[in-house]
Amino acid sequence: xxAKKSLSLELRKANADLSLLYNIIEDIAGEIDLQRLSEKIAxxxxxxxxxxxxxxxxxxxxxxxLELIASEAxxxxxxxxxxITGIIKETFDSxxxxxxxxxxxxxxxxxSLCVPLIIQEKPIGxxxxxxxxxxxxxxxxxxxxxxxxxxxxxxxxAVENAKLYKxxxxxxxxxxxxxxxxxxxKSRYTQQHSEHVAExxxxxxxxxxxxxxxxxxxxxxxxVVAQLHDIGKIGVNDFIVNKPCCLCEEEWKxxxxxxxxxxxxxxxLDFIDEDVKLGIRHxxxxxxxxxxxxxxxxxxxxxxxxxxRVADSxxxxxxxxxxxxxxxxxxxAIEELKQHINEWYDPQIVEAFVExxxxxxxxx
Numbered sequence: 001x002x003a004k005k006s007l008s009l010e011l012r013k014a015n016a017d018l019s020l021l022y023n024i025i026e027d028i029a030g031e032i033d034l035q036r037l038s039e040k041i042a043x044x045x046x047x048x049x050x051x052x053x054x055x056x057x058x059x060x061x062x063x064x065x066l067e068l069i070a071s072e073a074x075x076x077x078x079x080x081x082x083x084i085t086g087i088i089k090e091t092f093d094s095x096x097x098x099x100x101x102x103x104x105x106x107x108x109x110x111x112s113l114c115v116p117l118i119i120q121e122k123p124i125g126x127x128x129x130x131x132x133x134x135x136x137x138x139x140x141x142x143x144x145x146x147x148x149x150x151x152x153x154x155x156x157x158a159v160e161n162a163k164l165y166k167x168x169x170x171x172x173x174x175x176x177x178x179x180x181x182x183x184x185x186k187s188r189y190t191q192q193h194s195e196h197v198a199e200x201x202x203x204x205x206x207x208x209x210x211x212x213x214x215x216x217x218x219x220x221x222x223x224v225v226a227q228l229h230d231i232g233k234i235g236v237n238d239f240i241v242n243k244p245c246c247l248c249e250e251e252w253k254x255x256x257x258x259x260x261x262x263x264x265x266x267x268x269l270d271f272i273d274e275d276v277k278l279g280i281r282h283x284x285x286x287x288x289x290x291x292x293x294x295x296x297x298x299x300x301x302x303x304x305x306x307x308x309r310v311a312d313s314x315x316x317x318x319x320x321x322x323x324x325x326x327x328x329x330x331x332x333a334i335e336e337l338k339q340h341i342n343e344w345y346d347p348q349i350v351e352a353f354v355e356x357x358x359x360x361x362x363x364x
Contacts, residue, residue, distance in 0.1 A: 004332075007076070013065070029031070032207055038069040038070035039070045039072075041056055041070070041127065042054045042055065042056050042070040042071065042072040042127070045072070045127065045129065046073055049129055049187060051073075051129045051130060051131055052073055052074065052109075052130060052131050052132055053071065053072060053073040053107075053109070053129075053130045053131075053262045054071070054072040054073065054127065054128070054129050054130070055068060055071050055072075055104060055127070055128045055130065056068075056069050056071075056125065056126075056127050056128075057071070057082060057125050057126055057127075057128065058067060058117075058124060058125035059084075059123060059124055059125055059346050060081065064083075064084070065081040065083050065084060065127070066081065066082040066083075066084065066088065066125065067081060067082075068081075068082065068104065068105075069125075070259050072115050074107060074130075075325070076112040079335065082103075082104055082105075082180060086100070086101070086102070087099075087100035087101065087102055087114055088102070088114065088126065091114040091115075091116050091123075092116060092123040092126075095116045095118050095123065096116070097113060097114070097115055097116045098113070099111070099112070099113055099114075099197040100112060100114075102114070102128055102130060103240060104130075107132075108132070109128075109130035109131060109132055110131065110132060110133055110134035110135075111129070111130070111131040111132075111133065111134050112128055112129065112130040112134050112180045113129045113130075114126050114127070114128050115127040115128075115129070120214070122178055125331055136177045147320070148156045151311050153236050169275055172346060173328065176332070181363050193229075193232070193315060193319070194226055194227045194229070194289045195232070196319070197226045197229070197308070197311045197312050197315050198222070198223050198226035198311075200229060200310075200311035200314055200353065201225070201226045201272075201307050201308060201311040202219055202222060202223060202226075202317065203353065203357070203360065204222075204307050204310065204311060204349060204352050205218050205219050205222050205307065206356065207352035207353070207355050207356045208307075208348075208349075208352050211352075217273075218304075221273055221279070221304060222279070222304055222307060222308075224272070224273075224276045225276050225279035225280055225283070225304050225305075225308055226308065226311065228262065228266065228276075228280055229259075229262065229279070229280050229283050229308055229312065229328040230258065230262065231262040231265055231266070231280070232257070232258035232259055232260065232261030232262030232263070232264075233258045233261075233262075234261075234265075235257075235258075235261050236255060236257075236258055236261075237254070240254055240255055241255075254291045256284070256293065259281050259282065259283060259284050259292070259293050260281060260282065262280045262281070263277055263278075263280050263281035266280065275302065275304055276304070278302045278305065279302055279304030279305045279307075279308060281293065281294075281305070282294065282301055282302055282305035283305045283309060283312060284295060285301045285305055285306075285309065286309075287301070287306070287309075287341075287342055287343065287346050287347075288342065288343050288344070289326075289344055289346060291309075291344070298346075299346075301346075306345075306346040306349050309344065309345060309346075309349075310337060310349045310350055310353055311353070313337065313344070313345070314333050314353070315338060317332075317333035317336060318330055318333050322356075324335040330357070330363050331363055331364070334354060334363060336356070337353070337354075338350060338354075
């Protein structure tokens with residue numbers, strides 16, 4: 001009977017081991033977003049281990065410290081840099097599992113296991129499984145750790161692929177920015193327009209966050225929308241963009257196509273968030289539903305687009321344009337925004353913008 005129980009226990013352990021391997025491989029297979037990949041790995045390892053925290057760290061570009069990419073259970077600021085000393089240095093100098101004391105940020109872990117991530121004999125980072133108390137890992141923990149080592153090459157290559165994809169994302173986005181800058185440079189009226197709009201839009205987001213809960217990524221998202229919102233004008237004739245008087249009906253029809261063209265340009269790019277794409281498509285919608293391209297009304301207009309509508313209009317008012325070479329003062333522009341709340345602009349967005357400008361000392 002004891003033999004049967006023992007065999008049953010071993011079979012359950014083996015099944016758990018296979019389950020761990022399967023879950024890790026299934027979770028990371030095809031994942032090309034570095035942040036999501038790292039969080040998945042840390043979460044799965046923590047779930048299976050008798051540990052207080054799990055961290056995934058990658059060596060920074062200078063090779064002088066580790067950058068914290070993901071943490072599970074104990075949250076530590078992502079800006080934290082961990083020096084390559086002590087157990088970390090030992091792990092990289094002799095690539096294998098190392099037990100010892102580890103400090104991450106202000107947290108000290110008396111009992112930690114470091115699992116190196118190596119690509120082509122070069123360390124790229126590590127997984128750290130940590131306990132604050134000086135206690136050893138159980139046999140079950142060690143078995144799980146051995147299984148992590150078994151799929152280590154899969155994890156390492158998945159991380160490397162994600163890093164390469166992130167570099168590709170950065171390069172592509174920088175290319176889009178250069179295209180946008182080139183577009184702006186074609187007209188003396190719109191040089192540095194996207195930078196100005198980004199500043200105003202970020203200010204609005206920060207003020208809104210003081211009053212209601214917004215996801216942390218909103219600031220990054222609005223910056224991208226601001227930088228790329230006019231990318232669709234690439235396909236618009238220079239004569240129309242720079243025409244020093246009112247556009248005729250046909251020219252105006254062409255100009256109004258630029259939000260959709262911009263949206264279509266970036267729609268295939270998976271690494272650009274859908275909120276950003278919709279912010280670009282709808283940044284000329286009016287709060288009363290009489291804007292373009294889709295005639296959305298009120299809060300059916302995405303928040304990023306409502307913010308852009310205010311920030312974009314304000315910059316257009318205070319800097320010269322072909323159709324109005326005479327500029328307005330900032331105070332005059334604010335009054336015009338207020339005159340058109342509930343018509344063109346979301347009143348809450350205008351209110352947040354005015355408050356932000358006053359706090360910054362831009363207006364009285």
